[in-house]
Amino acid sequence: MIEENIYETPKLHVEYLLFHYGSDEEVLPWENGPKEALGFATRTVSELLRPELLPETAGTRALDLGCAVGRSSFELSKVVEEVIGIDYSMSFIETAEHIRQHGSVSYPRVDEGDSFTPCTAHRPEGSFSERVKFEQGDAMLLREDLGSFDVVHAANLLCRLADPQRLLQQLPALVKPGGQLLLATPCSWLEEFTPKDNWPVGSTFEWLKERLLGHFELDEQKDLPFLIREHARKYQWSVALGTRWIRRSD
Secondary structure, eight states, X not given: OOSSOGGGSHHHHXXXXXXXXXXXXXXXXXXXXXXXXXOHHHHHHHTTOOGGGSOXXXXXXXXXXXXXXXXXXXXHXXXXXXXXXXXXXXXXXXXXXXXXXXXXEEEEEEEETTEEEEEXXXXXXXXXXXXXXXXXXXXXXXXXXXXXXXXXXXXXXXGGXXXXXXXXXXXXXXXXXXXXXXXXXXXXXXXXXXXXXXXXXXXXXXXXXXXXXTTEEEEEEEEEEXXXXXXXXXXXXXXXXXXXXXXXXX
C-alpha cells in the first residue's frame, strides 16, 4: 500500500467533485470528445439498478460503498428511503456531508497550469438529503451493525482495495434475498493499491463469477465508459465492467 492516501490530496478532491457533479460542458468542452463517458456517478445507478425489483414495502435501504463525494448516494436516494454512503477518505466524506447539509460546495476547476475556473457542485435535483447518511469507513472491515440492504452499490472500488476478497466475502450478508448488488470496476489492478497476490488470476469478470455465483445470480453485464478530467487538455478515459447481481434466497 502507498504511504499517503492520494484520495486525501487536494488534486484528487477537485477532480472527483468535477467527476461527480460537473456539467457536461464543464467537464468536456471539446465537440469531438467521448461524451458517452460523462455522468458516470449517475449512470452506475441509472444503468445498473432495476427499480421495479425494489420491494413495495416501506423501509427500503441502499449501501453505497466507496461513495467518494456522494453523487451516487444522492441518486440512490431518489428510489430508496435510506442510503448509507461509506468512503475511506475523510475529506471525501466531509465534502459529501457538506453538500448534503448545504446543497452545494464551491471548488476550483483546473484549466491549465495555475489557471482555474470557479465551479460549484450542487446536490442533484430530485434527491432527498434527509434520506442520506455519510460516514468514513473501510469497505474491507465494515461495522457489524450495518444490517442488510435492498441495494449495495460499489463503483470503482474493488481494484483500489488491498484485499478485495474481504469485501466480496461480506456481500452475501449485506444484500437481502432478492436484493441487487451493483458493481463497476475498471479492473485497473495496481500494486500501489492491491498486492499482486490479491489480484484476480486472468479475467476480473470470471473471478467475480467464481466468487459470487454461489449466493448471487448474474442479471446484467455491460461496459460503462467514464471520463476523469485532469485539466482542459488531459483526461483519463476508461471503461468499467458493470454488473448487476441478484441475491439468491438461501
